[in-house]
Amino acid sequence: MNATNTRRARCAGIALLVLPLGISCGETQPGGGLGPGPEPEPEVVLPPPLDPLPSVAPTSTDRFATSGQCGQCHFAGPEATVMHDAAGNDISPVYLWRSSMMAFAARDPYYLAVFGEELVKNKGREAFVEETCTRCHAPAGSEEQAQAGGHLTFDAMVAGDGKEAHLARDGVTCTLCHQIADEGLGKIQSFAGGFVIGYEREIYGPHLVPKVDPMQLIVNYTPTASTHITKSEVCATCHTVLVPIMKGEQRVGDFLEQAPYLEWKNSTFASGAPCATCHLPTQDASKVDISSPIAKFPAGLGARKPYGQHRFSGGNSYMLRILADNVEWTGAAVAPEELEQAATRAEAHVAEGAVVSILSTSMQGNALAVAVQVENHAGHKFPTGYPGRRAWIHVRAEGAGGEVLFESGAFDATGALVDRAGARLDRSDAVLPHRDLITKESEVQVYEAVAKDAAGAPTHRPLASVGYIKDNRLLPLGWSSADPWIDWIGPVGVSGDGTFQAGFDRVTYEIPGGAGVRRVMVELLYQSVRPTELDTLARVPHPAAVRFSGMASARPSIPVVAAQAQIEL
Numbered sequence: 001m002n003a004t005n006t007r008r009a010r011c012a013g014i015a016l017l018v019l020p021l022g023i024s025c026g027e028t029q030p031g032g033g034l035g036p037g038p039e040p041e042p043e044v045v046l047p048p049p050l051d052p053l054p055s056v057a058p059t060s061t062d063r064f065a066t067s068g069q070c071g072q073c074h075f076a077g078p079e080a081t082v083m084h085d086a087a088g089n090d091i092s093p094v095y096l097w098r099s100s101m102m103a104f105a106a107r108d109p110y111y112l113a114v115f116g117e118e119l120v121k122n123k124g125r126e127a128f129v130e131e132t133c134t135r136c137h138a139p140a141g142s143e144e145q146a147q148a149g150g151h152l153t154f155d156a157m158v159a160g161d162g163k164e165a166h167l168a169r170d171g172v173t174c175t176l177c178h179q180i181a182d183e184g185l186g187k188i189q190s191f192a193g194g195f196v197i198g199y200e201r202e203i204y205g206p207h208l209v210p211k212v213d214p215m216q217l218i219v220n221y222t223p224t225a226s227t228h229i230t231k232s233e234v235c236a237t238c239h240t241v242l243v244p245i246m247k248g249e250q251r252v253g254d255f256l257e258q259a260p261y262l263e264w265k266n267s268t269f270a271s272g273a274p275c276a277t278c279h280l281p282t283q284d285a286s287k288v289d290i291s292s293p294i295a296k297f298p299a300g301l302g303a304r305k306p307y308g309q310h311r312f313s314g315g316n317s318y319m320l321r322i323l324a325d326n327v328e329w330t331g332a333a334v335a336p337e338e339l340e341q342a343a344t345r346a347e348a349h350v351a352e353g354a355v356v357s358i359l360s361t362s363m364q365g366n367a368l369a370v371a372v373q374v375e376n377h378a379g380h381k382f383p384t385g386y387p388g389r390r391a392w393i394h395v396r397a398e399g400a401g402g403e404v405l406f407e408s409g410a411f412d413a414t415g416a417l418v419d420r421a422g423a424r425l426d427r428s429d430a431v432l433p434h435r436d437l438i439t440k441e442s443e444v445q446v447y448e449a450v451a452k453d454a455a456g457a458p459t460h461r462p463l464a465s466v467g468y469i470k471d472n473r474l475l476p477l478g479w480s481s482a483d484p485w486i487d488w489i490g491p492v493g494v495s496g497d498g499t500f501q502a503g504f505d506r507v508t509y510e511i512p513g514g515a516g517v518r519r520v521m522v523e524l525l526y527q528s529v530r531p532t533e534l535d536t537l538a539r540v541p542h543p544a545a546v547r548f549s550g551m552a553s554a555r556p557s558i559p560v561v562a563a564q565a566q567i568e569l
C-alpha cells in the first residue's frame with residue numbers, strides 16, 4: 001500500500017468526527033458556508049488528523065526536569081495532610097498547575113492548529129515558524145534544542161522521543177518558570193520569550209531561608225529565595241507577544257499580538273497588584289490568607305505564608321473543556337474532572353473581571369433609551385491576551401407577556417452572532433464597528449481586537465498580522481493616554497466616543513416602539529474562540545487543523561456570561 005492509501009485508510013476511521021462541519025476527511029470541499037461571502041473559496045483536500053500526542057516521560061537535563069519529579073514533594077493528593085486549604089481542597093503547585101493552560105501550552109490543539117496553518121502558509125520558511133511558535137508554548141524544549149543546535153520542530157514536539165520533545169510537551173513547566181533569572185526583566189529584550197535561564201540549578205522562590213538539602217539530594221536543584229519571581233516582569237517575558245512582520249526574507253517590523261503586561265503597567269494595578277495577586281491567589285474562598293508547609297517531604301516542615309495557588313486561571317474555559325473531552329489524545333496524566341474544575345474556576349475568574357449595570361431608562365420620542373455601563377475590574381484590558389477573544393453586550397427587552405420586543409447580541413448554536421431572525425452577523429471578512437449608540441437589532445457592541453494583514457483585511461494569523469483594524473477592548477482602571485507604550489497598546493476605532501473611558505464604557509440602546517417594554521435584561525458575554533475562526537481552520541490542509549476542527553465541532557464555542565443586570569419597568 002502506498003503512503004496515500006495508508007492515509008486514506010486511517011482517515012476513514014475519523015470521518016464521523018469531522019462530519020458535523022460538512023467536511024469529510026480526504027474529500028474535497030466546496031467553499032462558502034458563511035452566507036453572503038464575497039466569492040466561493042477554492043476546494044481543499046484535507047489530510048488525516050494529527051495522531052494522539054505521546055505522554056511526557058520523566059526527563060532531566062543539565063538545566064531542566066519535568067514536572068512529575070517536582071511532584072514527589074510538591075504534589076499533595078488525597079493522602080497528604082499539607083498543601084490543602086481549610087475546605088480540604090488540594091492546593092499543591094503540581095496539582096493546580098497540571099490542569100492549567102500553562103501546563104497544556106504545547107499540547108493545546110487550537111495552538112497546534114494555528115501553528116499548522118502558519119506552516120502551510122509559510123512554505124520554505126518552516127524553521128522561522130517553528131522557532132517563533134515554540135519559544136513560549138514549549139519553552140524548556142525550545143531552550144534545550146537551541147543549546148544542542150538547531151531549533152525545536154513541530155514534528156519533534158508532537159511525536160518526538162528525545163529529551164527536548166518530552167520537555168517541550170511539559171509546556172510552561174516548573175523548572176522553566178522558577179529558573180528565569182533576574183536579567184533584563186521588564187526591558188524590551190526580555191519580551192517575546194526573551195527570558196534568561198541560568199546553569200546554576202537555582203530554583204527561585206519567594207520564601208526566605210528555604211531548607212535546601214531535600215531538593216539538592218533528590219533533584220539536584222537548590223531552592224533559592226529571590227523576590228524577583230513574584231514580579232509581573234517574569235510573566236511579561238512570554239505574555240508580551242511580539243512576532244516579526246516579514247516581507248519576503250526581510251524582517252520589517254514587529255506586530256504586538258498580546259500585551260497584558262503593558263496594559264497592566266498602564267493601570268492602577270501596577271502599584272501593588274502584580275499578576276500573581278489575581279493569577280496565583282494567596283487567599284482561600286473565605287478570603288483568609290493561606291498558610292501551609294510547601295512540600296510534603298520531609299515531614300514536619302513549618303508553614304509558609306504567603307502561599308500562592310498555582311491556578312493560572314484566565315478566561316479560556318472553552319479550551320479546558322475541549323482538553324477534558326480529549327484528555328487521552330493529549331497524552332497528559334490528568335483526569336478530565338480536574339480539567340472540568342479548572343474550567344469552572346476560569347468561568348468564575350472571568351466573572352470577577354466585569355460588571356454591567358443599567359444606569360437609566362427614559363422615553364425619547366417613541367423609543368425607550370436604556371443607558372448601559374460595562375466596567376472592567378481585571379488588571380489589564382478586558383478581554384486581554386490572545387486576539388481570538390471577544391466579549392459583547394447582549395440586550396433583550398420584553399413586553400408584559402414576556403414576548404421579545406428587541407434583541408441585540410443574540411448567538412446561535414455555534415456561538416456566532418445572529419440577529420433575531422437567525423441571520424449571521426459574523427463574517428470573517430468584515431468587522432463590526434465600535435458603537436456608542438445602538439438603535440437596530442443588527443447592531444452589536446463587541447469588545448475585541450481584530451488584527452489586519454498587509455492588504456488591510458482582517459486576519460487571525462499571527463504571522464500575517466501587521467497591526468489592528470479595531471481594538472475597543474475595555475480599558476483597565478487608571479489607564480492613561482500619556483503612557484509611553486500608547487502607540488502600541490492604545491485603542492483603535494473608538495474616537496468620538498466620550499464614554500469609552502479608563503475602567504468602563506457606556507452604550508445607549510434606543511429601543512424603537514419601546515413604550516411596551518416591561519423588562520430589560522443585559523449580559524456581558526465572553527468567548528474564547530470566534531466561530532468564524534473555526535470555520536477558517538476547518539479548511540486548513542494540515543493534520544493539526546483537521547484534528548482541532550473535529551474536536552471543536554463536537555463542542556461549539558458557546559460564550560460564557562461574565563456579568564449581568566436587569567430592570568423591570
Ligand code: HEC
Nearest residue numbers: 110111114115132133136192193238239241319385386462
Ligand atoms: C512571546 C510568546 C509567544 C509566542 C512567540 C507565541 N505565542 Fe501563542 N500564546 C502565547 C500566550 C501567552 C498565549 C495565551 C494568551 C491567552 O490565553 O490569552 C498564547 C495563545 C495562543 C493561542 C490561543 C490558544 C487557546 O487555547 O486559546 C494560539 C492559537 C497561539 N497562541 C498560536 C501561536 C502561534 C501559531 C505562534 C507562532 C506564530 C505563537 N502562538 C507564538 C504566547 C506566545
Ligand code: HEC
Nearest residue numbers: 067070074093094097172173174177229230294306307308
Ligand atoms: C509561570 C511561572 C510558574 C510556574 C510555571 C510554576 N510556578 Fe511555582 N511559583 C511561581 C510564583 C510567581 C510563586 C510565588 C507565589 C507567591 O507566593 O506569591 C511560586 C511559588 C512556588 C512555591 C512556593 C510556595 C508558594 O506558593 O509560595 C513552590 C513550592 C512552587 N512554586 C513550586 C512549583 C512547582 C512544583 C511547579 C510545577 C508544577 C511550579 N511551581 C510552576 C511561579 C510559577
Ligand code: HEC
Nearest residue numbers: 070072073174205206207210211214215218223224225295
Ligand atoms: C525531595 C523533595 C523535593 C523535591 C523533589 C522538590 N522539592 Fe522543592 N522544596 C522542597 C523543600 C523541603 C523545600 C523548602 C521548604 C521550606 O523551607 O519551607 C522546597 C522549596 C521549593 C521552592 C520554594 C523556594 C523558596 O525559597 O521560596 C520552590 C519554588 C521549589 N521547591 C520548587 C521545586 C521544583 C520546581 C521542583 C522540581 C524540580 C522541586 N521543588 C522538587 C522539597 C522538594
Ligand code: HEC
Nearest residue numbers: 101105108111136137139235238275279312313314315316
Ligand atoms: C515561558 C513562557 C511563559 C511564562 C514565563 C508565563 N506564561 Fe502564562 N502562558 C504561557 C503560554 C504559552 C500560555 C498559553 C497556553 C495556551 O493557551 O495554549 C499561557 C497561559 C496563561 C494563562 C491562561 C490564560 C487562559 O487562556 O486561560 C494565564 C492566566 C497565565 N498564563 C498567567 C501567567 C502568569 C501570572 C505568569 C507569571 C507568574 C505567567 N503566565 C508566565 C506562557 C508563559
Ligand code: HEC
Nearest residue numbers: 235239261264275278314315316353378379382383384385
Ligand atoms: C486585578 C486582577 C488581575 C491582575 C492584577 C492581572 N489579571 Fe490577568 N486576568 C484577570 C481577569 C479577571 C481575567 C479574565 C478576563 C480577561 O481576559 O481580561 C484575566 C485574564 C488573563 C489572561 C487570560 C486571557 C485569556 O485569553 O483567557 C492572561 C493571559 C492574563 N490575565 C495575564 C495576566 C498578566 C500577565 C498579568 C500581569 C501583568 C495579569 N494578568 C494581571 C485578572 C487580573
